[in-house]
Amino acid sequence: MAVRTVRIALTGTLAAVALASSALVAPAVASTAPDRTAAAHRATQEALDAAVAEGVPGALARADDRKGTWNGSAGVADRTTDRPRLPQDRFRVGSITKTFVATVLLQLEAEGRVDLDDTVDSVLPGVVRGNGNDGRRITLRQLLNHTSGIFNYTSDEELQKKIFGEGFFEHRYDTWKPRELVDIALAHQPEFAPGTSWSYSNTNFVLAGMAVEKLTGRPYATEIERRILRPLGLRATTVPSTDPRMPQPSGRAYSVLVLDPAAPIHDVTELNPSVAGAAGEMISNPADLNRFYSALLQGKLLPKQQLKEMKTTVSMGDEAPPSNGYGLGLQVQELSCGVRVWGHGGGIHGSSSGAVTTEDGTHSLSLNFNADWVGDAGAVVEAEFCA
Secondary structure, three states, rough: OOOEEEEEEOOEEEOOOOOOOOOOOOOOOOOOOOOOHHHHHHHHHHHHHHHHOOOOOOEEEEEEEEEEEEEEEOOOOOOOOOOEOOOOOOEEEEEHHHHHHHHHHHHHHHHOOOOOOOOHHOOOOOOEEEOOOOOOOOOOHHHHOOOOOOOOOOOOHHHHHHOOHHHHHHHHOOOOOOOHHHHHHHOOHHHHHHHOOOOOOHHHHHHHHHHHHHHOOOOOHHHHEEEHHHHHHHOOEEEEOOOOOOOEEEEEOOOOOOOOOOOOOEEEEOHHHOOOOOHHHEEHHHHHHHHHHHHHHOOOEEEEEEEEEOOOOEEOOOHHHHHOEEHHHHHHHOOOOEEEEEEEEEEEOOOEEEEEEEEOOOOOEEEEOOOOOOHHHHHHHHHHHOH
């Protein structure tokens, strides 16, 4: 579950709490790629080094393009042992989970099992009601592009007391059911009438995961595995449900947990990710993320019509550049050099990630910082595609 807005250009944190950087400099680790490939990605490596110089314990990235694969890293995976970050390391990907969930719902639409313009209430009768919230007026599409107006449950002050700050240590292993998370959101009035504005809300995708289960009779995690992970051979990608442990290989995850970036750094690797659920609980690694987004943009997971729907974007408000937009669990961003990349960002305690690919899916980048309070992931993306 994402806890901080690290400076990443793609939407992805579960709670938008911006923190300034702190200084914790770790030694850089050289790229594992051959010299020629490393030279082609020198700017990307320098951006990873800069993130570590700014205070990220360890940064990891992988780029795949027509020339091959490059793996880069800086800093450490473990501040206690100084073990470097490895290309195969797994990490919590946070809101990147949303693209997987949206893909499954679009596949169900292609199969004629649902229409994304169906109301939420038609699939989950009576679930979204109260305080001005009405699932009869909200469509599944509005969940996936964040135009539903439903309050973001991770912005609830009482929940934040439990999952951030000192409350984290008492509640890190708590199990949260999707309906509990939705009910937290429904205790608040909607942010706006459905379809009239845009606001990032993790509640939308908790509901989307519930819809997948209602439509298929199987948990959304099972559908992701059978429809995406197995066909693409994404063996490092998992949906952990309530399991607090990290599969190996993986490093540690670090957080200051509070608004003061000078606060002590804590190891927050173990946590029950059910508090994120279908909005952000998945685990993956750079190779799998690149393979997933490349396959998605190349039409290997969705028919043309559904991929077109997924890439049909809405404005993300006045703060976002007009060239950027949010589709169905997928965001487009125009970089400074004019290159457009599609993907998503993700944040959860101690982990900030990003995964993007070009329109044709031939140039992909995935990255991770094992920190949630510092680091400019957007600079890594810019370096890879524009430097």
